[in-house]
Every structure is written in C-alpha cells, then in structure tokens.
Amino acid sequence: MKVLHVDKNHPYILEEFEALGIHNDEDYTSTKEVIMQKIHDYDGIIIRSRFSLDAAFIEKASQLKFIGRLGAGLENIDLEYAKLKGVFLAAAAEGNRNAVGEHAIGMILSLFNHLNKADKEVKAGAWDREGNRGHELEGKTVGIIGYGNMGKSFAQKLMGFNVSEVICYDIKGGVGDDNARQVGILELQQRSDIISLHVPQTELTTGMINEEFIQGFDKAFWLINTARGTCVVTQDIVAALKSGKILGAGLDVLEYEKSSFENMFTSDSRDNKKEMPEAFQYLIQSEKVLLSPHVAGWTVESKFKLAETVVNKIKTKFFDN
Secondary structure, eight states, X not given: OEEEEOSOOOTHHHHHHHHTTOEEEEOSSSOHHHHHHHGGGOSEEEESSSSOBOHHHXXXXXXXXXXXXXXXXXXXXOHHHHHHTTOEEEEOXXXXXHHHHXXXXXXXXXXXXXXXXXXXXXXXXXXXXXXXXXXXXXXXXXXXXXXXXXXXXHHHHHGGGTOSEEXXXXXXXXOOBTTBEEOOHHHHHHHOSEXXXXXXXXXXXXXXXXXXXXXXXXXXXXXXXXXXXXXXXXXXXHHHHHHXXXXXXXXXXXXXXXXXXXXXXXXXXXXXXXXXXHHHHHHHHOTTEEEOSSOTTOOHHHHHHHHHHHHHHHHHHHTOO
C-alpha cells in the first residue's frame, strides 16, 4: 500500500504504517490541484482539513481504498461519493472527545467565575472582588445539543459537579444514557441554564442557533460552542448578549473561520481584525465572551490519540483479517 499524508500529524501514524509495510509519502505544501494529479497512485490519504475531498477529487483517486481523517468533523469529505466508490473512512472522533469535553467545562468555569476578566484586571493593578463575584455550576441544568462522542464526553465530566440535571437533544432517538436524559427541543429550551453545542456541520445545523431559537428559551442562559462556527448566527448571538438573553458565551469556533480552520485572519497583521463584521468586533471586546482559536480538541494527548484511532481502524479493516 502507498499512502499520501497531506496534513502533519503525530509521527506515530507514520511509524505504525511503516511497521505494517505501508509506504508513506508526505506532501504538506502542494495545492489540491497538484495533489489531484498524483492521487491516482495512492491507496490511502491522511488528512485533517487542509482542503476538501469532494467527488471530483475522489474520482481522480482511482486506487483509493481508505481516507484517514484525523478529526471529528467530516464536512470536508463527500461521504456519499466515497461510499459509492467503496472507499473506507477511518474517522477519529473518539481521539479528541475527551479534550473537547474538558475544554467545554473549562469555558463554563471561566465564564462563571470571570477568570479572563479578573486576570486582566489584577495584572493591570485593579482589585475588584465584588465585580468578579461568580456563579456556581452546582444546581444548574445543562442542555447538550448533539449527543455523540463529544456530547457524551462532556456529560460524563459534568457528573462531578452536582448539577441539577443534564439533558440532551439529538435528531437520533435513543441516545440518552445514565449521564444525560434525552428530551425534545421544547423541554431543552424550557429547562436549560447552559447550552453546549456538540453537533456536526450539516444543512440542519447550519445557523441553528438564531434569533428564533434563542427567544424560545424560558430563561436567560449561557452558551458554549466547541462544535462548528457555522452553527450559530453571530449577529443574533450578539443581540442576545446585549439584551441579556444570553448571559455569556464561550466560543471555540467562529462563523468567520476559513474552511481549513488553520488561519482566521487574512494576513499576519492584527489590523485585519478591522475587516471583520461588526458582530465579531463585539465578541472580541465583550467581557461576557470567551474566545479560543478552534483548539477544544487540540491537546498534546489528543494529537496522539487521533493518530492512534486512525491507525487502529485501518489496521482492523485491512490487516487483521
């Protein structure tokens, strides 16, 4: 087998493939068009999100047996066409689910205790104890939208905080477990103090957190998004933050991200933030908003676990029989 690696990952994947007798080629800089000219020579491709594997690309990959996707989202792969062509997909959502769950918890605790704001104030010489009086996670009802690998990891971690209840909403039925009770969307909106998104990017989830959805909640709530930025309508989130309907937001992902997730801005200059929409300007200035650069699943440990997951799936599929 010959495999082309188009994104850098943990060296474990190269080492393990070599041990299996797989020939590794690495090309981390060529354009998609250049890669398409040679992909017909390869049995497998290993990718994160540098470019999309659409039907045209898969058609060129005439010998392709598998795609290894080191990450959770699959929106950059034409799954139906890959299946039609008999291409095996080795996805790795299990590899960074723990990291995502921990990051979501961290964002909630930081927002509740004003840690980002308090840190800046103390470093600037301000000592405002009353202005940084926080909230406790204990006794809150946490609503999870999307109850797959990431949602389940997050729910499991909430068990140590003595929350009132964890409820989940998912388009699939029967996904609830001992850590979260599955409910309909109306009950989720009636009961939740916190909403955490753990959905993939699809036609159904794009723009799902909008003004109508937000106004459907019975009480003000905190919002955490470690899923995809396209799931929220940013200007509607900003309006809700201004009105108090959303008490605070922890956003690891943004609507304005590029599809590769690697570079938010158009250049290295900070001046290009001025090119961003007014809603984004509010986010970066608001003390009620905590931002991180799409790193919820981006830990030292998850880098290895993502590679390990893909290796194990490919090994099981092609070498253990």
